[in-house]
Amino acid sequence: MKNITAHKSKGSILVAKKNEFVEYVLELLGPLGPVRAKAMFGGFGIYRDNLMFGLVADDILYFKVDEKTRPEFEAKGLPPFTYEKRAKNTQCPITRHRRKP
Numbered sequence: 456m457k458n459i460t461a462h463k464s465k466g467s468i469l470v471a472k473k474n475e476f477v478e479y480v481l482e483l484l485g486p487l488g489p490v491r492a493k494a495m496f497g498g499f500g501i502y503r504d505n506l507m508f509g510l511v512a513d514d515i516l517y518f519k520v521d522e523k524t525r526p527e528f529e530a531k532g533l534p535p536f537t538y539e540k541r542a543k544n545t546q547c548p549i550t551r552h553r554r555k556p
Contacts, residue, residue, distance in 0.1 A: 474499065476514040510552055512536060517552040528553035 477492045477499050484490045484501070492499040492511070501509035501516075509518045517536045520528055536552040 474511070474514075477511050480509075480511060480516055509555075510536065512538075516555040518555055519551055520553050521551075525550075525553070528556070531556055 474492075480501065481490055481492060484503075487503060490501065490503050492501055495510075498510055498512035500507045501511065507519065509516060511517070518528075533554045533556060536549045536554070537546045538549070539546055
């Protein structure tokens with residue numbers, strides 16, 4: 456079950472959903488330095504130094520890729536993040552985010 460908590464930051468209130476999988480991901484990524492999650496569009500963005508480098512949707516972790524790293528993810532058969540357009544009932548891939556290896 457997801458809990459809702461509120462945090463005050465720089466004069467505004469940020470509402471964050473608690474998610475055990477996201478908390479686990481943050482724990483695993485802890486050696487990278489300060490990493491945080493921000494609720495967005497039904498999932499979570501994963502950030503370090505205010506730069507989003509990953510996302511969690513439906514308890515699946517995706518990493519942001521670029522021209523240099525994309526071939527490694529593709530070679531391993533790791534699919535891109537996809538979402539379903541409600542109006543057209545079609546899957547839309549977001550190729551800059553790939554499922555974790």
